[in-house]
Amino acid sequence: MTAYTTTRQPLPDREPVIQAGILGAVGTRHMLHGPFGRAEQPDGSLLLTPLSADASFTIPEVRIGIGFHWERIEPQRFHGALRIHPDGLMVNEVALEEYLLSVVSSEMKATAPVEFLKAHAIVSRSWLIAMLEKGRMGNGETSHSAHTRISFDEEQDCREITRWYDREAHTRFDVCTDDHCQRYQGISRAASPAVEQAVRETRGVVLAYDGKVCDARFSKCCGGATEEYSSAWEDADVPYLRSVSDTDVEGYCFCATDDAGLLASILNGYDLDSPGFHRWEESLTQDDAATLIAGKTGIDVGAVVSLRPLSRGKSGRVTRLLVKGTKDSLIIGKELEIRRVLSPSHLKSSAFEVIALGKDSRPAKDGQVPERFIFSGRGWGHGVGMCQIGAAAMAARGAGHKSILNHYFTDAELITLYR
Numbered sequence: 001m002t003a004y005t006t007t008r009q010p011l012p013d014r015e016p017v018i019q020a021g022i023l024g025a026v027g028t029r030h031m032l033h034g035p036f037g038r039a040e041q042p043d044g045s046l047l048l049t050p051l052s053a054d055a056s057f058t059i060p061e062v063r064i065g066i067g068f069h070w071e072r073i074e075p076q077r078f079h080g081a082l083r084i085h086p087d088g089l090m091v092n093e094v095a096l097e098e099y100l101l102s103v104v105s106s107e108m109k110a111t112a113p114v115e116f117l118k119a120h121a122i123v124s125r126s127w128l129i130a131m132l133e134k135g136r137m138g139n140g141e142t143s144h145s146a147h148t149r150i151s152f153d154e155e156q157d158c159r160e161i162t163r164w165y166d167r168e169a170h171t172r173f174d175v176c177t178d179d180h181c182q183r184y185q186g187i188s189r190a191a192s193p194a195v196e197q198a199v200r201e202t203r204g205v206v207l208a209y210d211g212k213v214c215d216a217r218f219s220k221c222c223g224g225a226t227e228e229y230s231s232a233w234e235d236a237d238v239p240y241l242r243s244v245s246d247t248d249v250e251g252y253c254f255c256a257t258d259d260a261g262l263l264a265s266i267l268n269g270y271d272l273d274s275p276g277f278h279r280w281e282e283s284l285t286q287d288d289a290a291t292l293i294a295g296k297t298g299i300d301v302g303a304v305v306s307l308r309p310l311s312r313g314k315s316g317r318v319t320r321l322l323v324k325g326t327k328d329s330l331i332i333g334k335e336l337e338i339r340r341v342l343s344p345s346h347l348k349s350s351a352f353e354v355i356a357l358g359k360d361s362r363p364a365k366d367g368q369v370p371e372r373f374i375f376s377g378r379g380w381g382h383g384v385g386m387c388q389i390g391a392a393a394m395a396a397r398g399a400g401h402k403s404i405l406n407h408y409f410t411d412a413e414l415i416t417l418y419r
Contacts, residue, residue, distance in 0.1 A: 218388055
């Protein structure tokens, strides 16, 4: 594992303008609300610029949750400028703090506890600015959405495919508006007074480590313990993204909350439509397992004899999975690739145990081809950084945003970049 290194760069001293690509837009239909200037650009794009503070525009059909089980189409309304490229790509140009008002309200409900909203604003701002700085440094990571390493494992006598996914390969804008970057659904998710307060009172504040803005990460539910950065992405030790227990001194697990009122106040409707954040169970028939593995890896292993975790991260998430088949065997990593291969969309997390069942739903015997696989899991997402449900539960129990951030991001500090 490589050591985490930093290159000191001049930090931004003013609020950046963000270019957000609306990748889920269906067509180029749009409606303007209020006065807009119109100008053809040298690259052939059309730039529509608001001429009043309350001007906005609506994209009537935007696909959200692309590739996830809750994918759907909805209208979305945005502040800021709209750039329409000749090939139909639509980009919203908006000030970072305005962007954050929507991100915080899109990722979680605007009715969440205000100290949690403050923590989320700082995490989202940090991730975005760190990503912008990485792009300006010409880091090659920004030019690839999937990183693949193929090798041969002598011990298991089979191929190993290691794949991880980071931010999408965006070259004509900074971030997309979907979950692949951060949820940004414009002013469709109305920012409440609490969200406005959270963003205003943390304006320009970011997490920093060794003089550099933290590449802060978050996931929906860690399942009891957060995960290390290297389990989800490249083999690097990032000091502020280590595994921490999501419990208090008395053993109470924050993200295991069963407070229906709290969950309804923090989770959007399509998240509530997918119950089982802390504990969940999924199953695959033999035919479905074999078809998914062949279709998503390009390797036909035949009938699947076993699915055996070879290694786990510190939170218990599977990071290397051995697939044994009647024709071939294969090792799959890292956590998101494992989740992707074992589901038509994604398993909620890779923190699972596998139970192979034979006839009459009894445990399959050694050498027997199972008829079904049961995945008994916990958590939702990669588990790295801040646990959203856990952080909200901490805030509901009286924790301030600084305590929340200190809990999830070890060795990081808070600094103010601009006011």
